[in-house]
Amino acid sequence: MHKGKGMKFVGDSRISAERKPNIPKDYSEYPGRTEAFWPNFLLKEWLVGAVFLVGFLCLTLAHPSPLEGMADPTDAAYIPLPDWYFLFLYELLKYEFASGDWTLMGILILPGLAFGALLLAPFLDNGPGRRPHQRPVAIGMMLLGLVAVVWLTYTSAAHVDWEGRAEANKPIPPAEVTVDDSHPGFAAYENSCLACHGAELEGGAGPALVGLELSAEEIATIAVDGIGTMPPDQFQGTDEELEQLVDFIITVNESAE
Incomplete structure (x- = not known):
């Protein structure tokens, strides 16, 4: 058999012979409506997160949180308080509709409904627009949750003397012990x-x-x-x-x- 004689080449019409580089689509024709997830959208998210993190770290360095001493289970007069990011839930339990016989409402039902609504907000308001006035449901629910958390946290923290608590419950330094090895005992x-x-x-x-x-x-x-x-x-x-x-x-x- 001579070289090439009897050989047939079969091509698949579903595969394009033209190679296209892996470049995101050009979204310049749709300004303000959509953009590439990488790197445009993700880069902006990272920048916002970095600015917030740096600001928060500067705040903790400028005004560190006062620390109390070790927990003493024998101190029945001590009133424990949650960390600042749970103070809004602590304040919620002071209201009549979320305490006493309605404790289950305050610790489970109301927080569950609130966080569940925030999780469902993108699905309840899934319009194509990205401006606030085009997303009334999602923006409204987010603002309501933010205002409620800030107001409850402020109300709870305003009634607590944090510096006084830290001073009253400051860590006790270990006692200095003098061991006299010349003692007869x-x-x-x-x-x-x-x-x-x-x-x-x-x-x-x-x-x-x-x-x-x-x-x-x-x-x-x-x-x-x-x-x-x-x-x-x-x-x-x-x-x-x-x-x-x-x-x-x-x-x-x-x-x-």
Whole structure:
């Protein structure tokens, strides 16, 4: 067979032989109505988000939020408050139609309807126009939600003395502990207690021994008989050494006051 003899080439008419570059459509004929998602629309979204983020970071640096101390579950008089971005929901629960017997309305039904309406806004008002007066439903729902959130947040925050709360509940710095290793009871503490309670009585496997409100007799009883997860007979020594150990622990606690 000679070269090329008997060979046939078949072409598919559905495939264009002309290659077209992957270039977005020219939307200049439709100004203000539509545009390319990439990079036109997405770039503008990123620029707006960047400006807002930089402004928010500058605000936090200029006026940092006052911090309170560690949570104390034994303080029954403390009134907890949510973070600022949940204050509008906190304020909503103060109204009669969203509290008491109507709590479910305030914590579930009303917020669910509000956020659900905002999610459905683009589908309820899906006209081709992009100007505010051409999207009355979506713009109206967004403005209503924004005004409600801002007003409820302001109303809630206006009745709270944030600086006073932070001052009243400021973190308590750790007490400075002075451990005198020349004390006669330090050797007994080092042999029997240091491994669990730390070199400065700060705690470890066992609880801290600083800030104890126990008498000398109670400390001696715990050292011998144990308490809670602490087994008995942890102290191995004479009665004199036990007295020295108790005096050492009390002396360290007095230095931390």
